[in-house]
Amino acid sequence: MVKVTYRQPDGSEQTLEGKPGDSVMQLAIGAGVPGIVAECGGSMACATCHVYVDDAWTGKTDTRSESEEDMLDCAMAEMKDSSRLSCQLRLTEALDGLVVHIPEEQF
């Protein structure tokens, strides 16, 4: 199992365990994590599952595709180097302990 911590803008956090292959979005939706809206269900069409990957994990996740970057550029909260669409971020054993920050707004 892979642990992921979701940190809210107010500092509160929730740690969940998922299996490799699941997306960071799916894991959050299953547990009702506030702020991961994911209205399009993972089609890169809504940009409402935007997260910032914690600095400690920089370089450890896979890289963003061009279409993911295009969509992040459309998101409500500012796109940063650490921005990901959590529907595109897949859990692997190497990501055990991942921390992601949820932005202030998604739509």
Next chain:
Amino acid sequence: MTGKETTMTLIEGHAPLTPDASIPVLDVDPYDETVLADPFSWYAALREAGPVAFIPRYNVLAVGRYEETRQTFSDHENFVSSRGIGFNDFKLEKPWRPPSIILEADPPDHTKTRRVMSKALSPKVVRTLMDDFRAAAEEVVDALLERSEVEGVVEIAEAFPTRVFPRAVGMRDVNPRHLVDYGAIVFNAVGPDNALRRAAMARAPEVAAWINAACARDRLTDDGLGALVYGAADEGEITPDEAAMLVRSFLSAGVDTTVTGIGNALWCFSQNPDQWEALKADPSLARPAFEEVLRITSPVHTFLRTANLDTEIAGHPVPESAKVLCVLGAANMDPEKWGDPEAFRIDRRPVGHMAFGAGIHGCVGQNIARGELEALLSVMAEKVDRIEPAGPARWRPNNAIRALDRLPLKLIPN
């Protein structure tokens, strides 16, 4: 094109298919008008038949279980859109209009046009439209609250999008009837060569000519969504002709769909007063409520894909050029996925429903549709105490979209 293909006798505009013997045969007519009006037993029969079935009447395969529908619909490499998302195979037969360069296109062409449309319809852009959506929703609703009875389709479902959407696009020419009907024509054209499609084709020349003229750059303001698309042409991302085609896509996909979504939402609430109470108690449920409306009513019920090479569905062989009906409405009612699909629960949060499709062809306008519905439903939740049927609702048969024709309602103000 080879000599063999040019002499081939087509069935419903596509190559004849001999299905693999392992694929169950389902002898139904999904396009019978009584089935289009009440499709739920057909949806169940399709899911029951197997992960994929063969429909002899139209010589096509069909998927309706959630997993296979999602998988097939979003597998743009094996199941392409460029050969048409209806029965006609554009490789073998000329389409009725120049194909959409986003809906009926594959990567890499699709990638380019999709990017332009994603930006024009992004959450950031939709945010700038929300004040206008809310103001228009108040105007539409206030005007109806003094009346004892309203016709929900014309007076709300059509009235609201035809007021806000042309303004959002920046159209100088507005003909609400043509705007609504163009969508219905495009959706009927997706179906087989039946009475609905023939009636649509008879009206198409007049309506399409008006639509095409209205998409020209000089017929648009310089501050709307249309201008954003033409701006992409100025930047060299697309050609000016492509910009006009993408503005046309706004009009084919952005009006009748939203009209249908609103009508279906009002119908759901008129049938489920406890859910209206729940929305009034927590208006922040307006967005998730719309998702549930979409799941349970599936405005776009069916689109097709074409196998572009020999492939498979759930282990069953599927030959190149096979047309596959992807029955989104059936997937959205699959008990394996949803547990209690027949219950309309606005707090369900049905992430992953298929009403906007999935994958690279997932509806690019879904953010603006959500914005429109959020505005209208939250204004109504503030002002309307009860939504009651004032007579029988009637569905309007269409080959790809399940919309209401009539919805008599009583709106009881707060």
